[in-house]
Amino acid sequence: MSAPIHPAVRIGHVHLKVSDLERSLAFYCGVLGFELTQRYGTQAAFVSAGGYHHHIGLNTWESRGGKAPPRGTTGLYHVAILYPDRPSLADALHRLIQNKIPLDGASDHGVSEALYLHDPDGNGLELYVDRDPSAWPRDASGELAMTTEHLDLEALLAEAPVQS
Structure with missing residues (x-):
């Protein structure tokens, strides 16, 4: 077995595929209170807490207008x-x-x-x-x-x- 990963490793951010960027921003910023740090038009936005570059990326690159995966499938x-x-x-x-x-x-x-x-x-x-x-x-x-x-x-x- 190989040596364990360094104990200081952290997960820094996640990118989520979303179907409607405005609706997602209303939820992540309007409801949860994250702050918008950068936006790429209608395709992507990055939000964070405390001024970090981004904790969550929201994008519609492969998912604009899409549906959530059905139950019983793999994924996050x-x-x-x-x-x-x-x-x-x-x-x-x-x-x-x-x-x-x-x-x-x-x-x-x-x-x-x-x-x-x-x-x-x-x-x-x-x-x-x-x-x-x-x-x-x-x-x-x-x-x-x-x-x-x-x-x-x-x-x-x-x-x-x-x-x-």
Whole structure:
């Protein structure tokens, strides 16, 4: 077996094929709050948090007017968007509720708390916050023991920043 990948490697950005760029920008910028960093006419746009060049690329190069792939086919399961803290995830939940975006699920995994949904093109999204590694559940031998439990959405919402 080869040596493991360098521990500092990170996934930097994702490009999503979308059918309607304006609708996707309304969702990613208008609902989730990402900022538009660059646009290529009606074909592509790049959005980010905190001024990074882009976390998400949205493009219609091969998908303008297209349909989401049918269930039971291969492809991307979801993109996971890591929030810095629980109040920020609570703010994301508040934004989804305000915009009537339904959740597919919400789970407490022991290591993280997560909201699951789909964007307007059917791309799966996980919005989540990690717990401090010192609080991660471990079994008797010290191995990670992730779980899938119910996430209390009311308790999460209680931590949302005050909306003006």
